[in-house]
Amino acid sequence: MSKAKRVGILTSGGDCGGLNAVIRAVVRRAREWDMEVYGIKGATQGLMSRPVESELLDMKRVSGILRYGGTILGTVNKGNPFAYPLSDGETIDRSQEVIDGYHQLGLDALIGIGGDGSLAILRRLAQQGNMNLVAVPKTIDNDLGATENSIGFNTAVSVAVEALDRLTYTAISHSRVMILEVMGRDAGHIAVSAGIAGGAHVILIPEIPYDLDKVCDRLMNRALRGFNFSTMVVAEAVKTPSGEPVRYTNSLGQTLYGGIGQYLGDQISTRTNMESRVTILGHVQRGSTPSPLDRILGAAFGVAAVDLVAHKQYDRMVAWINREVISVPISEAIAQYRAVDVQGTLIRTALGLGTYIGEID
Structure with a gap:
């Protein structure tokens, strides 16, 4: 190229493991295409600021951030x-302020890393403001339907499995039922994967209704067969048997999921006289060192995103399908929500292991 392109990059939505792997890959690949990469600080907030909050990202700036x-x-x-x-x-x-920030930086394209909500907003901004957008999928919930894997999911599962492993030892020591509540705003992908990998005896997810009496029966039957402990994994969006979500309001007035684990623990202890303990894993799932798979996925997505910019293939999202990175229209990507397939391999696996995972027709 005779003139370096100016490419912006931002991370939007919740944080997770693997984001810095994408940023590093974008900078390293952009160097091969003679592009300059500007990191936008604080997502769209940075583009709304005056002056725009950004920094030129060079090889030194991204050195070592992979982990x-x-x-x-x-x-x-x-x-x-x-x-x-x-x-x-x-x-x-304030959408025009974001758009003006993009043009004030003289950007030729923007690489946005986010989930379905963030990408929907970025795409609307791009269409309104003549912005060239390329998207990278990021969500620990792994519920974007156009990609088999999103940045952050594998790390979140790895953290949950480690937590379940640790809880198993203390469950055995004290003859308890240990309940691990994991994230999962609408989908139970983390709970299913972590539950299978961690050997949970009960897995509850929002996609499948459950019978609390049968949960208690399963736990009591284990005790009658001589097993002095049980472990459960429950997604935060699981409802009570009456269909009520368990939420709380924080000091900022935000209503958030959290507490279904404690509800179940109280119910189980009351109904079975078994001692239970509850661990809400929360943001530990987001803040961990990225897993090897998320580092690899981030590297592959970052390289592919820059290549899309170089070939002027905009309004597209990189995706992982059949062990390959492809690209799909962003509109298609955000339209495809992927809940846990109740007839899929993971559910059949859990059932085959004798795990109680709810009432499946």
């Missing part, structure tokens, strides 16, 4: 620029 958790650019999972919240509770449209 870092989180994101060196910072991220936000609130503050939709189309309905930006004000202190008085009102909202305003």
Whole structure:
């Protein structure tokens, strides 16, 4: 190229393991195409700031970040620029500020790393403001249907399995039922994968209804057969038997999932007289050192995203399908939600292992 392209990159939504692997790969691959990469700090918040909050990312800046958790650019999972919240509770449209920030930086393209919500917002901004966008999928929930794997999922599962392994030892020592509550806003992918890998005896996910009496029966039958402990994994979005989600409101007024594990623990102890303990894993799943698979996936996605920019193939998202990186239209990617397939291999595996995973027709 006779003139270096200026490419922006930002991370949006919740953090997770593997984001820095993408950033590093983008910078290293961009160098081969004679591109400059500008990291946007704080996602769209950085583009709204004046001056725009960004930094030129060179090889030295990304050296060693492959193994870092989180994101060196910072991220936000609130503050939709189309309905930006004000202190008085009102909202305003600040989308043009984001668009102006993109053009003030003189960017030829933007690589956005995010989940379905973030990518939907970025695509709307791109269409409105003549921005060239390439997307990289990131969500620990792994619920984007156009890709078999998203950045962060494998790391979250690895953390959950390690936690379950540790809880198993203390469960055996004290003859307890140990309940591990994991993230999973709408989908139970983390719970199913971690439950199978960690040998859980009960796995509960939002996609499959459950019978609390049968959960208790399963635990009591184990005790009658001479097993002095049991372990359970439950996704945070699992509802009570009456169909109510378990949520709480924090000091900022945000309503969040959390507490289904404690609800189940109390119910189990009351109904079975078995001692239970609950661990809510929470953001430990996000903040961990990225797993090898997420590092590899981040590297592959970062290289592919830059190649899309180099070939001017915009409005597309990189995806992992059949052991290959491909690209799909962003509109198609965010339209395909992927819940746990209740007839799929993992559910059949759990059932085949004798795990209680709910009431399947």
